Amino acid sequence: MSDRRDFLVLATAASLARLLASAGLLASAGLARAGERDVHAFSAGSPESVYAALGLSAPVESAAIVIQAPDVAENGAQVPLEVTVNLPRVQRILLIGEGNRFPLLADIRLGERSKPWLEAKVKLAESSRIRVIAEADGRLYTATRDVRVIVGGCLPG
Amino acid sequence: MQNYTIRLRATVDEQGALIKALLTHPMESGFRKNASGESAAAHYITDITLRINDETVLTLLTGSGIAANPLFGWRIADVRSGDTVTVVWRDNLGNTRTKTASAQ
Numbered sequence: 001m002s003d004r005r006d007f008l009v010l011a012t013a014a015s016l017a018r019l020l021a022s023a024g025l026l027a028s029a030g031l032a033r034a035g036e037r038d039v040h041a042f043s044a045g046s047p048e049s050v051y052a053a054l055g056l057s058a059p060v061e062s063a064a065i066v067i068q069a070p071d072v073a074e075n076g077a078q079v080p081l082e083v084t085v086n087l088p089r090v091q092r093i094l095l096i097g098e099g100n101r102f103p104l105l106a107d108i109r110l111g112e113r114s115k116p117w118l119e120a121k122v123k124l125a126e127s128s129r130i131r132v133i134a135e136a137d138g139r140l141y142t143a144t145r146d147v148r149v150i151v152g153g154c155l156p157g
Numbered sequence: 158m159q160n161y162t163i164r165l166r167a168t169v170d171e172q173g174a175l176i177k178a179l180l181t182h183p184m185e186s187g188f189r190k191n192a193s194g195e196s197a198a199a200h201y202i203t204d205i206t207l208r209i210n211d212e213t214v215l216t217l218l219t220g221s222g223i224a225a226n227p228l229f230g231w232r233i234a235d236v237r238s239g240d241t242v243t244v245v246w247r248d249n250l251g252n253t254r255t256k257t258a259s260a261q
Binding site for chain 2: 037038042077078079080082097100101102103104105106107108109110111112113114115117118119120121122123153
């Protein structure tokens with residue numbers, strides 16, 4: 001009986017230690033990898049809840065962010081975007097399709113060698129605004145562009 | 158059997174390199190229904206990493222709002238002809254693919 005209890009105590013201590021170790025590991029991995037994907041932000045149902053999930057403060061409107069996209073997109077499932085951020089030290093770019101069921105399209109982390117420019121093809125469910133948020137030198141900037149969509153990118157088919 | 162290919166090209170210019178990657182992937186949101194009303198299961202790339210030699214220079218965290226078979230373009234500084242360019246993606250089902258190309 002007492003053997004069994006000792007065993008249980010030992011087993012509990014061992015699993016506790018393992019738990020603590022894995023928690024510690026997880027915590028340090030989380031710190032090391034700032035590029036962790038935020039599931040809540042990607043499943044947020046409105047632009048506001050995307051900002052809340054990512055803990056973003058209100059960005060400042062900026063003409064330094066240039067969004068190139070067609071004014072009219074025939075096919076919402078394949079909308080080409082080109083984003084240029086004319087600011088120094090851009091660390092992060094967020095692409096948001098404001099009319100989509102899940103507005104956050106991409107959260108891009110730029111290393112020091114990465115130029116603040118990118119091309120991507122995105123889906124737009126309906127005619128809506130594309131919003132780009134850029135973090136440069138720790139501050140948030142934003143710009144938008146309206147795209148009219150003829151056939152939505154999330155229709156049954 | 159799902160076809161997953163990556164086409165990758167890195168062109169060196171005076172500013173560094175222009176990198177283009179075309180990823181073959183369904184990027185299924187999970188919302189689309191077929192004619193009989195069944196939903197296609199969600200199946201999309203969740204993250205993409207770009208490396209030059211062994212340095213990670215760019216990470217893209219993506220949702221299902223990225224187009225099917227997406228094309229990306231990036232610009233990276235200080236890339237020389239012969240440098241190794243690597244693209245890695247992972248999707249929500251745990252699939253992963255890697256492609257390496259030499260900067261031209």
